[in-house]
Amino acid sequence: MLSFFNNKRCNICYTERIVRDCPRNKKKLCWQCCNALRCDGKCTKDCPYAPTEAEGSIFPIFKADSLTEAAQVLQLYINLWVGRENPHLENRSPISVAQENPAKIVSWLTGFQYPVHFPLNHLMQKLGISTTETKEDTNPLPSHHEECVHAYMNAIVRLAWDELRAYSINDNPMDDLNLRYRELLSAVPTLSKISTYSIVHSGIAEAGNTAIVYLELNHKLDWTLLLSNASGEWKVRQNIAGSPQAYFAQNQIYADIAEALGKAEDDKVWELISTNLKIYPDSPDLYYYRGMYWQIVKQNDKAAVDFFNAISLDNHWIEPFFHLGTLYLAKNDFTQARLWFNELCLLQPDNPNALNNLAACYAGEGLKAEAKDIWERILIQFPTFEVAAKNLERLARG
Structure with a gap:
């Protein structure tokens, strides 16, 4: 059995990647040439692809x-x-x-x-x-994960960066998030140089909500797309500059970064993030961790940019929203802080910490009635949430 991860060329077309042995003609073939042979139904039964x-x-x-x-x-x-x-x-x-x-x-x-x-x-x-x-049949939504991949990759080949986000997990209507997603993806060097791609292998996880599609770009580069199906439609979650093996390695990488951050090992954090952004170019986790790195080295403006980058790459991940809102709240930019805490509360309407900070933003802007209303609602739902009670007392004292 041949490995998908070899980079040798088919013995017939000399263009596509070898993926299997052919008992019929004793050659090593790409799947395209295998299909051209086996479609006649004459392959020997000892071939698993007959x-x-x-x-x-x-x-x-x-x-x-x-x-x-x-x-x-x-x-x-x-x-x-x-x-x-x-x-x-x-x-x-x-x-x-x-x-x-x-x-x-x-x-x-x-x-x-x-x-x-x-x-x-x-x-x-x-x-x-x-x-x-x-009319709907002529321009349907992707019905399975590979159709989504084809639509996404064809847009990249055409350099149609504005089309990519529609095939991604991101659906927040904020124009700035849309623009930043476009900027980040178009800045990935490999993606701007793609002329051809081919799907090598794909599979869906047992739960049915995650798919991994392994591709070859320009007849030489490994590339992997991770897709999610959380809302009944397949959407691209992540690009990986490598084989699916790199996907399974990233959790340990994130754990190593988090550990280094906890120990304030600045140089190690920077090295881990910089190295792995080349492999995981649109990883919201790496941008989030880089935002935390900037906070450690006292460069909060750069931290805000990277928390925003993380949000742009995953509109549903709450941690970057919280950190970005907190940054603005700390420097008394209540309008910007309210924007991000409000977005966070839309994602998690029952998060007392997010609601408390949203109320603090209103109070900072002098909108005391709005702040009071939120803190009172927090105490109704979370009677033991003492921070809200203390903030109400502070608000009453003026």
């Missing part, structure tokens, strides 16, 4: 390492299948039956089962049967 019969279906099952590969091999198989004599159709080809009686072939096809991502539109097209397309 087609196998599927119960209740007229189409075989093709093992594949990604949905993209599976769709392509089925399309190639269909291209041959429509012109072959079929025993179920009195040894006539499906295309000849479709040309004579489209309703008959459609009725026959509806009697079989198909996989979720079967290329049914391609089958109908090859049979010359028109399908009704709605």
Whole structure:
């Protein structure tokens, strides 16, 4: 079994990455060339990628390492299948039956089962049967994680940076966050130089809400995309300059940074962050930790920038919101502090610490009624939250 992580070229096309051995022609192939061979159904049964019969279906099952590969091999198989004599159709080809009686072939096809991502539109097209397309069908949302990856990567190839955020996990409507996301992604050197990409392998975690897609860029570079499906739509969460192995390594890296921060080991923190930003270029964690580093070395303006960067890369992660709001609150910039604590409270409306700081912002701006209302609501929901009670007393004393 070949490793996906080798960088050698296919023995047939000499362009794409080798991913498997071929018992049929005794060569090492990319999945694209493998598909071009196995679609005829003549591969030997000792090959794990040879087609196998599927119960209740007229189409075989093709093992594949990604949905993209599976769709392509089925399309190639269909291209041959429509012109072959079929025993179920009195040894006539499906295309000849479709040309004579489209309703008959459609009725026959509806009697079989198909996989979720079967290329049914391609089958109908090859049979010359028109399908009704709605306006939504012509520009659908990505239906699976690899469709999201293709949309995201195609936008990068076109340098259409303004389109990327729509395929990411970020949906906060603030224009500044949208602009910063664009700036950060367009500044990643590798992304601005992509001309081609290919999916090598993809998989979905057992829980069904996380996917990892392993790509090759420009026929030479490893790249991995992490996707999430928290709201029923697949969205890109993270770019990784490397194989999926780098994804599994990052938690230890973050733990090492946090430990170094706790020990105030400034040089070690800086080295860890700087080195790993090259591998995890849009990691909100690294920007967040760099913000904390700037605080340690007394450069709060730079800290504010990096907390904002972290928010831009993950609009739903609460820690950067809290730190950014606290920075502004500490220097009595109550308007900016209120902005970020308000956003935090939208994410966590029952967080008493966030609500308390939001009330402090209102009080600092002289909006005492608004501050009083929030502190009173905190005490109703959290009667033992003493900070709110003390702030109310302080507010009453004027």
